[in-house]
Amino acid sequence: MPSFTFLIGGFFHFMLIKRMFITFVTSILGILLMGAVPFAFNGTSFQFSKYTDGLKELLSQLSHLADITYPAGAAQRSLFPDVWEPYTYSMTVLFSALFLALFLAILLSILISLLPKRLYQGAKSILFVFESFPDILITVLIQFLIIWIYKKTNVLLFDVVAFGDSQPYTLPILCLSVMPIILSLRILLFHMEEEWEEPYIENAKSKGLSRLYILIHHIMPNTLIHFFHQSKMILWFMLSNLLVIEILFNIRGITNFVYQHGFPAIFTVASLLVFLPMYAFFALGSWFTNRWAMQSEAAATAAAQSSLNLEPLWRVLKRLLVRIVRPLQYVAAQPLFVAGFCIIGSILALSLIHNYAFGNEIPQTQVIYAKDGFNALGRAPFEPSSRFWFGTDQFGFELLYKIASGAKYTIGLAFFISLARLLLSFAGGYLFFIMNQRVKEWLKGLVDSTHYIPVALLCYFILNAVVLSEGMTFWQKGTFYILILTLVAVPAVSVMIGSEMELISYREFVTSAKVLGGSRFHVFSRHILPHTLPKLWFIYIQQIMYVLILFAHLGLLQIFFGGTVLEEYTVFGGDLLPKSMSNEWSGLIGSYYRQMMLRPYLLIIPVLFFAVSIFGVNLMLEGLKRTIEDLQWQRKKYFHPASLVIVAVAVGLCFFAVHKFSDDFRQRAKAVSAQKVEAKETERKIPIVELERDTISQFADGMINGVREYYIGGPMERSIINGVYGKPIKVKDYEKRTEYYYKEDGYQIIISSGLSRVINRMQVEYDSSRKDIKEAMKMKPMKETKDSLSYLKGRYLVLFTEKSKGHWWLSLQDQYYFR
Incomplete structure (x- = not known):
């Protein structure tokens, strides 16, 4: 018996090492393939010949690492050893924040699990709200909190930006760890709830073991195993957030270094350097948990394969459409979904009203005069007030109307890009599902390489030349922007959907259908697809949140939908201000974030609207989850009184905002008319x-x-x-x-x-x-x-x-x- 156990253990470790080797090789290969992508684009056209030539050039440069240089002013400096300082700093901040987040999340999850039920639900609600805060908002608020404390007490707790050779550590680590703490805590609590329902927990309770003992010795070990395999997503979020932290703190880290000096060779070298410690972390974790993600080669072999089911295709499509739309019949019974829908719908409705009823005009007030019409009381920018709800920028344009003007692009694009991602990924997921198991292993490794590269940087290197081009129209740039933001996520989402289909195919009812002679099409359309479709709603709404966050990150990199225009904004020229052609919210962030210390409202208000939109999407996702759970338990509900109250409040707020629009434009029309009359009288x-x-x-x-x-x-x-x-x-x-x-x-x-x-x-x-x-x-x-x-x-x-x-x-x- 011991020898048999030893053989089983040896085989397991052999398979583990094999999987680790495949992941290592394919991840490096994926990084190299992605590093050559910027070579392939000539404007908005993809040329495969240029891609292959660029890949050869990239490999040639990587074979002579000592010869890679980057521009530093008028001179050229060698990449090595200059890259080690920003790389070491970034990895120190990244992994310090990760370990701090894991420690605090585990500690808080234990404490929250021991709370009474009402307090436990309250804690989860607070986490749900904070999960909607973008990393940019969290970082900016923490910076302003430190500055406010300094102004009140003359005590500077932490450095809020980097000066010269001094690099701050404490505050960037704290800011980078906030979102991982929230995400980790949510995942841990979710798996803890599942573990509390297991039969062995009832057995432990029957023995008289305390709740704390069961939590520490039984639930937590199993929960940590599940959590570890989801930590890759958390570390990927942290890597994307690291770019935001380094820009806002003016830090010379590895992601900021690539952003400022990057071309494909530097981008690829930096990605490989980031990959190595992250891969080592996951490989060691998988080894010690003995839970490397391994699936069975097959669940069962069909006894016979019947011919293709000749059921009319239109009936299949009709049945699938009904299954997709069915949950929407009952969402009115979920106030959370209605609240989220009203938030998103109200913002979109106001944006469309501003566009069609008021001509998409942005009111401008450069100077406020006294009643005599001659003495100036103030000049733009004006801070938020009863007259200017959200304030104005330095040119006098009201931020309220810029937000309204850009909402239709920001939210509309998020919904459209997410839908395009989902449709393409569903087709890709099916192809992945029917592939050979060995091909899947290698393809998973290639896709896995995307987790080691900040997707905003990849989009930046592809889009930068296009959005700054003066020879292209607004919609040519916008279409290319949509295409790139759609395609960058398709591989990862395809593998996720395909893996979900694969898991469903291992269930007993699917195996039974195969044994009874069901064809592949019949099994897929009748058994696998119906269980996959409800989860597509979750994936779609999650992608909306990811797209909104990506918008905000690209805004910091000055990549705007429809193009980025650099305008001179001082009397003598020379100072360039990036300007969005569409007023979409990421464009406002990119235009104003350098002024955040002088006029913080210019940055905080657009980021707050990102947060409100993400919160609305989160509410819709949570409401949809509860609706599907009710359907699974045959609890059909069609209406909830709170939904009517929420809709009434949303309509009232929209009416109030439209009234504000009308008053502003009516007063503006009167002022313009009065100016014309006065000009005629006084000229x-x-x-x-x-x-x-x-x-x-x-x-x-x-x-x-x-x-x-x-x-x-x-x-x-x-x-x-x-x-x-x-x-x-x-x-x-x-x-x-x-x-x-x-x-x-x-x-x-x-x-x-x-x-x-x-x-x-x-x-x-x-x-x-x-x-x-x-x-x-x-x-x-x-x-x-x-x-x-x-x-x-x-x-x-x-x-x-x-x-x-x-x-x-x-x-x-x-x-x-x-x-």
């Missing part, structure tokens, strides 16, 4: 009334009456100017500037913008006499000619040019710009 008064002390002093601030909404150095937003003065009567393009001509009550107004897209000259046409001008200006002209008068106010040149007798141009411009 002829410029020589007599407006050349007063206060008016003349405004010249030094770059402002001129008649065009008071705008000022020299302000952003040139043609759409806003058109709203005040109408469509320009003509536009002239020069080498370094563009001039827009407008007509108001018989007088012309010319607004000029330079290469930096800011206003650099304004001209107003009016009637006066030379004597009146001199008396009004009350200063000697800097220069006087037969037909002109020049004055210098601050850094601005005030120029009066006589077109005809008594008819002048008043021009205000930067004195240096046109020289």
Whole structure:
């Protein structure tokens, strides 16, 4: 008997080593294949010949590691040994956060399991809420908490960013461990609940063992075995979050190093370096738990194979559609699902209302004036207030309407990309299911390599050149963006669905169907597929959450749907601001995150909307789970009173928001109308009334009456100017500037913008006499000619040019710009 046990153990270890070897080889092969993917794209077209050539070039570079260099300013530096410092730092932070998360999650799971039932359910509800918080939000809030404590106590608990050669450890480790603690705790509690239902637990209770003893000695060991095999997903999340941590903390870690200096060779080397310790962790864990994921080669061999079932295909499709839609008949009985649906539906509805009822316009307020219409009370940006609910950016655009404008893209794309992933993965899962077992092992290893690469970085290297391209349209860039975000997840989701089908195929009822002569198609359509379809709903909703998180990560990398535009936003140019063409929320994050220390609301509000959307999706997922559980136990419910209350609240909030939209645009229309009337009334008064002390002093601030909404150095937003003065009567393009001509009550107004897209000259046409001008200006002209008068106010040149007798141009411009 001992010799037989020894043989069984030896065979098991041999199979374990074999599986570990296959996983190691295929993972390295997968990383190499993915590293060459950026070579294959020429714009939006995939060229296989370029991919093979790029793969050869990549292998050639990897065979001479010492010759790989990266740009550092104007010089080129060798990758080795420079890469060791960021690599060591990142791995220290990653695994420190992992072990901290595991320790705290295990400790908290024991404590929560010992709580009374009500407190236990309350703790789970709190975990459910916190699970919806994106990593970006958690990191930013922790940073601001440290800063707030420092301001109140003058005590800096931790460094919030890296300065020079100083690299922070404590705060990045804490921030990186928050989400893994929540995810690990949820998984542990789920498996603990399953273990409490096992028969051996009842036996242990009958012996008088305490709840704590049973938990420590019986439930926890079995739970940890199940948990270990799901920890790969947690570590993959942490690797993706590590990129966010390194960017927000300005850390020179390995993922930030690849982001800043990356090309395929550096990307591949970094991925291989990250793979080695992660693989070692999982390999050792599998060895010590003796639970390496191994499936039986086959459950049973069919005694006979009948011919293909010739049931009409339309009946099969109809039956499948009914099985998919059936749970939706009962979701109204689950308030959680209704609440989540109302959250997502309300945001989408408001976005569509803003698009179709209000023309997708983003109101802009650059300056707030006093009641006299001349004295400025403040300039953009404005913080959140009763007037500006979410505040404005530095150009005066209201964040509320940017959020509303981008919601249809963010949420709509998340649902569409997730659906495309699911449909392609379902087909891929079926192909994986019918494959030979040996092929499956190697294919699993290849797909497994995706867990060692931050998917946001892979998308960045593929999409970066396309989103910055000026020769492509919005929808060309957007379509390519959708395609890449869909395809990057298809292999992993396909294997997941195929493995689920494989597990179902090992059940006794499937084996019985095969023994009774059921064909492969019959067994699949009648037995395997009906048990797979309910889980597709879970996968779909989970993919929506993953896509939203990926959006946020790509936003930090300045990869926006529809393209990324780099605009100059200072008077003298040179400073580039990434701008989204669609206002989707990741674009707002990418545009504003560098300003988070000055204007934190610009970053926090878009991230909060990501969190609210993820929370809504989580509610839908939880409600759907409970609906399917009710169906399995034949508890059919069609309605719940709380659902009606939730819908009523959602409708009320939408009505309140639409009323706010209407008021804002109505007031804006009145203001524009009043400005036009005022411009008509005051334009002829410029020589007599407006050349007063206060008016003349405004010249030094770059402002001129008649065009008071705008000022020299302000952003040139043609759409806003058109709203005040109408469509320009003509536009002239020069080498370094563009001039827009407008007509108001018989007088012309010319607004000029330079290469930096800011206003650099304004001209107003009016009637006066030379004597009146001199008396009004009350200063000697800097220069006087037969037909002109020049004055210098601050850094601005005030120029009066006589077109005809008594008819002048008043021009205000930067004195240096046109020289």
